[in-house]
Amino acid sequence: MIAALLDRLxxxxxxxxxxxxxxxHDYAHRGLHGPGVPENSLSAFAGAIARGMGIECDIQRSxxxxxxxxxxxxxxxxxxxxxxxxxxxxxxxxxxxLSGGKGDHIPTLRxxxxxxxxxxxxxxEIKSKRGYHVAASCLxxxxxxxxxxxxxxxxxxxxxxxxxxxAHSPRTLRGLVMTEEDDRRIVGWARRHLWLWTAKPDFxxxxxxxxxxxxxxxxxxxxxxxxxxxxxxxxxxQRAALHADAPIAEGDGV
Numbered sequence: 636m637i638a639a640l641l642d643r644l645x646x647x648x649x650x651x652x653x654x655x656x657x658x659x660h661d662y663a664h665r666g667l668h669g670p671g672v673p674e675n676s677l678s679a680f681a682g683a684i685a686r687g688m689g690i691e692c693d694i695q696r697s698x699x700x701x702x703x704x705x706x707x708x709x710x711x712x713x714x715x716x717x718x719x720x721x722x723x724x725x726x727x728x729x730x731x732x733l734s735g736g737k738g739d740h741i742p743t744l745r746x747x748x749x750x751x752x753x754x755x756x757x758x759x760e761i762k763s764k765r766g767y768h769v770a771a772s773c774l775x776x777x778x779x780x781x782x783x784x785x786x787x788x789x790x791x792x793x794x795x796x797x798x799x800x801x802a803h804s805p806r807t808l809r810g811l812v813m814t815e816e817d818d819r820r821i822v823g824w825a826r827r828h829l830w831l832w833t834a835k836p837d838f839x840x841x842x843x844x845x846x847x848x849x850x851x852x853x854x855x856x857x858x859x860x861x862x863x864x865x866x867x868x869x870x871x872x873q874r875a876a877l878h879a880d881a882p883i884a885e886g887d888g889v
Contacts, residue, residue: 638828639853639857641828641832642828642831642832642853642854642857643857645831645832645835646831646832646834646835646836647835648857648858648859649808649837649838649858649859651858653808653837654808654837654838654859654860656756656786657756657788657808657838657860657862657880657881658860658880658881659881660688660689660755660756660881661688661689661881661882661884661889662688662689662690662691662756662758662862662881662882662883662884663679663680663682663683663686663688663689663690663691663883663884663885663889664691664864664865664866664883664884664885665679665691665692665693665706665885666678666679666680666682666683666690666691666692667679667680667682667683667685667686667688667885667889668682668885669886670735671735671736671737672735672736672739673713673733673734673735673736673739674706674713675692675693675704675705675706675713675733675742676733676736676739676742677739677742677746677747677750678736678737678739680692680747680750680751680755681750683755684751684754684755686889688755688889689755689756689757689758689881690751690755690756690757690758691757691758691760691864691883692704692747692757692758692759692760693705693706693760693762694744694759694760694761694762694772694775694776695707695708695720695721695762695772696720696721696771696772696775697720697721697723697724697725697728698721698722698723698724698725699724699725700771700775701724701725701743701744701775702743702744702745702772702775702776702778702779703720703725703728703729703741703742703743703744704741704742704743704744704746704747705720705728705741706762707720708720708721708762708764710731713733713734714731714732714733714734714741715731715732715734716731725743728741729741729742729743729746743779744759744775744776744779745779748779748780748783748785751785752785753783753784753785753786754785755785756785756786756787756788757785757786757787757788758787758788758790758810758840758862758883759776759787759788759789759790760789760790760791760812760840761773761776761789761790761791761793761796762791763791763792763793763795763796767793769791769793769795769796769799770795770799772796773789773796773799773800773803774803776789777800777803777804777807780804780807787807787808788807788808788809788810788837788838789807789808789809789810790809790810790811790812790836790838790840791810791811791812792811792812792813792814794811794830794831794833794834794836795833795834796809796834797809797810797811797834797835797836798833798834798835801834801835808837808838809834809835809836809837809838810836810837810838810839810840810862811830811831811834811836811838811839811840812839812840812841812864813827813830813839813840813841813842813845813851814841814842814844814845815827815842815845815848815850816842824850827850828850831854836859837859837860838859838860838861838862839851839854839855839859839860839861839862840861840862840863840864840883841861841862841863841864841879842863842864843863843864843865843866843871843874843875843879843882846863846874846875846877846878846879847874847877847878848878851878851879852878855879855880860880860881861878861879861880862879862880862881862882862883863875863878863879863881863882863883864882864883865883865884865885865888866882866883866884866885866888867884867885867886867887867888868886868887868888869887869888871888872884872888
């Protein structure tokens with residue numbers, strides 16, 4: 636099939652030994668969070684380490700260009716503050732308490748790396764959106780990862796992230812986050828392949844709602860590990876076990 640040939644040409648499979656660790660762990664989605672333990676908090680990451688899990692976390696960029704571990708573009712849902720994360724410098728963001736916790740504040744990626752210290756593998760999702768200067772976030776993340784020895788990978792829905800790391804930090808494992816959004820027609824099929832060729836990823840992070848997927852299965856067969864998000868129930872966990880290499884889980888899916 637022409638698409639399979641083009642996949643191998645434009646998005647070669649990674650060295651199997653280099654990506655083997657990805658499938659050897661379950662990953663706590665935004666850390667092991669729950670009542671009293673906010674998502675993407677140092678406490679949530681400590682809980683994942685204690686449980687023997689890997690960690691998935693999110694990156695937003697502060698107003699002064701630092702990598703902050705926070706999911707949303709706005710502060711409103713997760714803190715008592717409001718407004719865009721990008722409007723505040725890292726020092727100010729680091730003083731904002733996370734709602735529902737006991738002393739947790741918004742951490743920097745540097746703080747998270749110091750906390751984890753190689754004790755758990757990390758999947759670092761770099762957030763992006765239309766019109767966003769995502770290369771600046773990639774650079775901020777790469778700066779913090781310099782010298783970090785623990786197993787880690789970056790990933791994003793934005794194929795430019797994986798492509799940036801392929802060009803500027805080729806030793807960093809890079810993933811493409813994907814959802815089919817119920818679009819399995821020819822346009823969606825073509826878009827998925829174009830994103831793959833643009834990103835040149837080492838692995839995929841696939842929407843569990845889309846599994847089983849012919850696209851994901853084809854990439855997995857040729858050597859790209861597939862992690863799957865967000866696994867929230869035992870039933871979804873079973874689906875991930877059948878069609879992916881590792882779950883990114885939370886709640887009852889852990």
